[in-house]
Amino acid sequence: MSKPQKPAPLPPGTVVGGYQIIRKLAAGGFGVVYLAEDSERRLVALKEYLPSSLAERAPGELIPRVKPDKQPLYRLGLKSFFEEGRSLAQISHPSVVSVLNFFRENETVYMVMNYLQGDTLQDFIVTARDLKRDKVFRESTIRSLFDEILRGLRIVHQHKMLHLDIKPANIFITNDNKAVMLDFGAAREVLSKEGNFIRPMYTPGFAAPEMYRRDGSLGPWTDIYAIGACIYACMQGYPPNDAPQRIEKDRLGLSLSRLRNVYSDNLIEVTEWCMSLDPLARPQSVFALQKELSRETERRYTKLSFSERLKLQLENIKSGAKA
Amino acid sequence: MRFSVYQISRRGGREKNEDRMGYCYTRDSGLFALADGMGGHPEGEVASQMSLQMLAAQFQAEARTQLKDPKRFLNEGILAGHHQLLRYAVEHALLDTPRTTVVACVLQGREAWWAHCGDSRLYLVRGNRLIARTRDHSYSELQETLNGIVPLGDKVNRNVLFTCLGSPGKPVIDLVGPVQMQPGDRVMLCSDGLWGVVDDETITRELAAAPLGESVPELVELALRTAGDKSDNVTVIAVEWEAAEDEDTLAGIETAALGDDVFESTIQASGPGLDEELLDDDEIERSIREINEAIRRTAQKRG
Numbered sequence: 001m002s003k004p005q006k007p008a009p010l011p012p013g014t015v016v017g018g019y020q021i022i023r024k025l026a027a028g029g030f031g032v033v034y035l036a037e038d039s040e041r042r043l044v045a046l047k048e049y050l051p052s053s054l055a056e057r058a059p060g061e062l063i064p065r066v067k068p069d070k071q072p073l074y075r076l077g078l079k080s081f082f083e084e085g086r087s088l089a090q091i092s093h094p095s096v097v098s099v100l101n102f103f104r105e106n107e108t109v110y111m112v113m114n115y116l117q118g119d120t121l122q123d124f125i126v127t128a129r130d131l132k133r134d135k136v137f138r139e140s141t142i143r144s145l146f147d148e149i150l151r152g153l154r155i156v157h158q159h160k161m162l163h164l165d166i167k168p169a170n171i172f173i174t175n176d177n178k179a180v181m182l183d184f185g186a187a188r189e190v191l192s193k194e195g196n197f198i199r200p201m202y203t204p205g206f207a208a209p210e211m212y213r214r215d216g217s218l219g220p221w222t223d224i225y226a227i228g229a230c231i232y233a234c235m236q237g238y239p240p241n242d243a244p245q246r247i248e249k250d251r252l253g254l255s256l257s258r259l260r261n262v263y264s265d266n267l268i269e270v271t272e273w274c275m276s277l278d279p280l281a282r283p284q285s286v287f288a289l290q291k292e293l294s295r296e297t298e299r300r301y302t303k304l305s306f307s308e309r310l311k312l313q314l315e316n317i318k319s320g321a322k323a
Numbered sequence: 324m325r326f327s328v329y330q331i332s333r334r335g336g337r338e339k340n341e342d343r344m345g346y347c348y349t350r351d352s353g354l355f356a357l358a359d360g361m362g363g364h365p366e367g368e369v370a371s372q373m374s375l376q377m378l379a380a381q382f383q384a385e386a387r388t389q390l391k392d393p394k395r396f397l398n399e400g401i402l403a404g405h406h407q408l409l410r411y412a413v414e415h416a417l418l419d420t421p422r423t424t425v426v427a428c429v430l431q432g433r434e435a436w437w438a439h440c441g442d443s444r445l446y447l448v449r450g451n452r453l454i455a456r457t458r459d460h461s462y463s464e465l466q467e468t469l470n471g472i473v474p475l476g477d478k479v480n481r482n483v484l485f486t487c488l489g490s491p492g493k494p495v496i497d498l499v500g501p502v503q504m505q506p507g508d509r510v511m512l513c514s515d516g517l518w519g520v521v522d523d524e525t526i527t528r529e530l531a532a533a534p535l536g537e538s539v540p541e542l543v544e545l546a547l548r549t550a551g552d553k554s555d556n557v558t559v560i561a562v563e564w565e566a567a568e569d570e571d572t573l574a575g576i577e578t579a580a581l582g583d584d585v586f587e588s589t590i591q592a593s594g595p596g597l598d599e600e601l602l603d604d605d606e607i608e609r610s611i612r613e614i615n616e617a618i619r620r621t622a623q624k625r626g
Contacts, residue, residue, distance in 0.1 A: 082610040089617035092624060102614040104607065160584070217587060284582075 007050050007057035007064055010034065014062070017103040017110055019046055027052070028183075030081070035115060043115040044100060049081045049108050062106045078109065084184050085111050087161045095152025097172075097182050118175045120182075121145075121230070122168035129237035136237040139263050139299070146231060147294060148179045153227070154286040156181070157220050164218065166226035167206040168233055205229055205239030209277050212243060221279045224289055228274025228282075235259050235271070246277060254315060257308060264299035324351060324578045326430065327563045329535040330589075331543055335516060335554030341367035341423075342514045342558035343375050347588030349388040350581040354378065356427035356590070357560055359443050359514040361487060370421035373411065374404030374488055378427055379590035388583055393429040394498050397438035401425055401488065401496050408489035422489035426457065426512050429500075430564060435510065436500030441487040444518055447502070448509045451531035453523060455502070460486045460495055506565035509535065516557035517542060520549040535561045 009024045009032045010016065019036040022043075026033045031050040037043055050057070054074045055064040066074045088099045088111075101112035128136045137145075149171060156163060163170075163184060172180045208225035210218060232240045236255065246252060252275060256268050270292055276282045283289040304312070334340040341360030346353065358374045360367025378400040382390075390396045404425065412420040424441025437445050442459035458464050461484050486495040509530050518526070521542060529538045529545075539561050546557045581587075 078607070082607075082614065085614045086610070086617060089614050089621060092621045098621075099614075099618055101618065102611055104611055109607070109611065217585070219585070 005056065006052045007055050008059040008061070010048070010062065011060065016046070016048075016105050017101070017112075019044060019110075019112065021046065030077070036112075038112075045113045045115045047111040047113060049078060049110070051077050055108075064106070064108055081109060081111070087156075087159055088113075088184055090159055091155055093152050093155045094178055095148055095180055096156060097180055097184075116172050116174050116180055116182075118173050120169050121171040121173060121179075121234075124173060125168055125233055125237060134262055135235075137234050139267055142231060142234050142263075142267065143293060145173075145179055145234070146227065147290065149181065150227070150286050150290050150293070152179075152181055153223060154290070156184075157223070157286055162218060162220070163223050163226075164211070165203060165206075166223055166230060167203045167239075168230055171230065204242035205233075207243060208279065209243035209247060210279055217279070219279070220285055221282045224274050224282050224286065225276075225279075227289070228271050231267070231271045232256075232275065235263055235267070240275065243277070250277070251315075254312070257304065258312060261301045261303045263301075265302050266295070266299060324348075324353065324430065325565050326353060326576055327535060328355070328560065328576065329539045330558075330560035331540060332558040333516075333543055333547060333554075333556065335547055335550065335556050336552045337554075337556055339368060340556045340558075341371055342516070342556040343368070343371040344512070344558050344560040345375055345379065345588070345590035346560065346562075347379050347382055347586065347590055348576070348578055349386045349586055350578045350583070351388040352382075352386045352390055352393075352429065352431040353562075353578070354382045354386075354427065354429055355510070355512060355560055355562055356425065357443050357512040357514060357558060358423045358425040358488075359441070359516075359556070359558070361422040361424070361489075364419050364422045364489070365417050366421040367423065369411070370408055370423035370489055371425075373407050373421075374401070374423050374425045375590050377404040377407050378425075379588050383586050383588070386586070388581075389431055390429060393431055393434075393436040394438075394500060397427055397429060397436060398496055398498060401427065401438060401440060402494070405488040405494050412489075420489040420491075422487045424484070424487050424514075428510055428512060428562075430504065430510075430562065433504050434501035435504050435508075435564075436498070436502070437510075438496050438498045440494045440496050441484050443512065443514050446509075446511045446513070446523075446526060446530070448511070448527055448530045449505060449507075451527065453527040454508075455499070456523065457497065457499075460484050460497075504564050508564045509561060510564065511539075511559060511561040513560075514556060514558040516550070516555035517546045517559055519555065520546045530561070535563055 009027065010021055012021055012023050014021045018039055022035045022037060024032060025035050025045065032048045034046045034048065035043060036046040050064055051074065054070045054077065055066050057064040085099060085102050092098065098114050099111055100114065103110055125136060153163065163181065165183060170181060170183045172182050174180060206226045206229040208222045210222060229240050236259065241251060252272065256272055259268055274282055274289065283292065328346055330344050332340060332342050332344055344357040346355040348354065356375050356378050358371035360371035381396065381400040381403060385396055408420055424443040426439035426443040426445050428435060428437040428445055439445060439457045440460065442461050444459065445457045446453060447455040458468050461482055463482060488494050511530060526542060529542050532538060539559050543557050543559055547554050
């Protein structure tokens with residue numbers, strides 16, 4: 001069996017819908033994002049619907065080929081791609097990537113978005129982590145960063161839309177220091193179709209337990225779990241254990257206790273609250289979380305007790321911990 | 324609203340299970356439905372699935388958080404499934420349309436409404452009495468209903484249905500309701516795989532005797548045993564309304580705490596079979612136009 005070939009991206013210089021492609025920026029399961037410029041030489045990000053598991057395209061060709069048996073799924077994915085465009089088009093918020101245009105060409109569709117210059121939160125975490133200080137980010141940085149993100153997320157939820165794949169790699173920090181949420185991958189939902197059920201794809205560590213269940217009821221609380229996991233990653237430098245692992249044996253409290261006295265009790269508690277395994281035990285709305293996160297009281301730090309330190313050390317020996 | 328629900332579907336001796344069942348609910352309204360895709364016509368399982376999907380999708384759209392008019396909803400939701408089947412047959416160039424029966428029940432407030440087309444049935448049991456049951460759209464039940472006043476003659480195959488979803492004529496839909504519900508009332512929807520071999524008295528007795536979690540599987544087992552190797556698909560979905568809270572044999576569902584936007588469903592609202600035809604070239608062009616209009620409007624607001 002040969003490995004399935006990914007569809008080839010459009011080569012630099014190709015013009016689609018009046019935009020000239022400069023280079024490929026990223027490729028995911030849903031398609032390809034290019035850096036391109038419009039007729040007035042302004043830079044844009046151009047997202048091409050090209051699900052890698054359903055479409056084929058030989059290098060140098062423009063039009064993707066979809067085998068007949070994959071047509072229904074391809075069309076279903078297209079519908080989700082439209083949903084994403086439709087929702088983003090209604091949202092105008094500095095923390096949410098904005099859509100500039102939407103068009104059809106090469107028998108597929110394209111979404112034109114603002115091109116942002118900067119790096120993802122993931123890049124920042126990795127860089128900061130490698131400095132090996134006791135803090136990955138300062139607490140004030142974390143609080144203001146997530147305050148900004150939550151403002152955007154609140155608008156998203158107001159438009160009856162869930163992000164469902166919030167993770168540091170999808171949070172962009174622009175060069176002028178603004179946090180912007182990327183990749184509203186409603187289009188991904190279809191691509192993990194299994195039997196008759198369609199589930200969103202998920203990123204381990206950031207996906208709430210209900211994302212793993214067929215009957216899981218998804219809601220704002222699902223995105224809030226991911227926000228909690230992102231805050232965790234900003235403090236710890238690593239993503240948390242994934243939900244199935246946590247259901248088996250939950251070490252979240254333990255690993256958060258390593259951060260006591262480094263970050264305030266309140267921030268640690270908020271993280272734990274967001275990441276409750278029971279969806280009902282989490283903040284039920286972004287607003288509830290914002291309120292808690294922006295509560296400016298004096299920060300309390302609780303040192304670990306002797307027995308707690310001992311327990312942690314034992315745990316470190318047992319697991320050959322990285323911390 | 325509080326209810327407990329139990330559903331089960333067994334293939335029996337058939338090659339495929341063409342029965343489908345499911346339920347969905349918001350804080351203030353619940354929909355329970357069952358469909359039996361018909362043999363002798365193509366893709367029975369597509370037909371039953373599609374009719375439930377249409378109902379569920381329409382329920383999700385209209386139940387905010389109550390249905391304004393449950394009777395109208397049932398009628399239109401069932402008809403929408405019928406039209407969907409006709410479209411499906413045309414677009415897939417089928418020589419014959421997939422067909423299905425359907426029975427659906429809405430519980431809302433303290434009242435119930437139900438509707439059916441074909442010979443999938445609804446039973447309402449209060450205490451140990453059968454309060455109501457739907458009349459099949461078959462010639463034999465029709466004759467019983469007419470009490471022999473109108474003779475049908477001997478040549479009519481009594482088990483043949485005179486209506487269903489997907490047939491060329493407009494389906495006959497019987498609508499009932501509102502019916503006042505009392506705590507502990509049991510509503511059971513089933514395919515002919517059950518009632519064909521288990522009589523009404525037994526069904527009533529079993530439903531009255533034990534919690535749904537015991538009586539429903541018991542009834543289904545009885546049907547399968549009685550029919551033996553040739554058993555039809557047997558499918559049952561049963562609801563106990565305002566189930567006693569201490570009943571721990573079943574996961575009861577309490578909807579009072581649900582938010583305005585919550586919609587729960589065991590029926591997958593969309594599938595490739597459904598969406599494929601919703602998204603033709605015109606639809607794609609229209610979607611793109613709409614998105615660009617939204618972009619323009621948002622840009623104007625931004626100023």
